[in-house]
Amino acid sequence: MREEHCIFCRIANGEIPSSTIYEDEDFRVFLDLNPATRGHALLVPKEHYGNLFELEDGLCEKAIVLAKRIAGRMKKALGCDGMNLVQNNGEAAGQTVFHFHLHLIPRYQGDTAGITWTPGKASEKELEELVALLSEE
Ligand code: 5GP
Ligand code: ZN
Numbered sequence: 001m002r003e004e005h006c007i008f009c010r011i012a013n014g015e016i017p018s019s020t021i022y023e024d025e026d027f028r029v030f031l032d033l034n035p036a037t038r039g040h041a042l043l044v045p046k047e048h049y050g051n052l053f054e055l056e057d058g059l060c061e062k063a064i065v066l067a068k069r070i071a072g073r074m075k076k077a078l079g080c081d082g083m084n085l086v087q088n089n090g091e092a093a094g095q096t097v098f099h100f101h102l103h104l105i106p107r108y109q110g111d112t113a114g115i116t117w118t119p120g121k122a123s124e125k126e127l128e129e130l131v132a133l134l135s136e137e
Pocket of ligand 1: 088094098
């Protein structure tokens with residue numbers, strides 16, 4: 001299903017032009033208009049899924065295999081020193097376009113992408129509580 005007012009539905013299906021670096025029947029990979037670094041690309045499904053939790057498992061599997069392939073190609077072609085795969089779900093997590101997308105962000109030594117966080121400190125008790133809460137029965 002496509003959503004008429006979703007910008008990534010329109011880009012993914014070729015209604016709006018994009019700087020596409022890969023396309024198949026399920027996905028389009030195109031360059032971000034506001035790149036964190038040189039070569040920053042977005043991998044999106046052609047069907048509309050709002051986020052990771054909505055994305056069907058089969059596409060999820062295909063997406064990560066495809067990301068690995070494109071990231072490898074980027075590494076070779078751009079000569080980057082590293083690669084971040086970033087995937088935001090929900091406003092609190094920084095998602096601004098509500099159509100599932102995976103960021104492929106080539107990293108260069110000393111670049112200014114700043115994909116980082118302030119490390120906290122987990123107590124033993126906290127870790128135990130979380131393991132109890134999050135482990136499968
Ligand atoms: P989010 O913050 O939702 O994880 O990422 C959305 C990304 O989409 C941002 O990096 C933003 O620059 C990019 N973006 C938003 N609108 C467009 C567009 O119309 N074309 C392209 N190529 N990228 C877009
Ligand atoms: Zn969409």
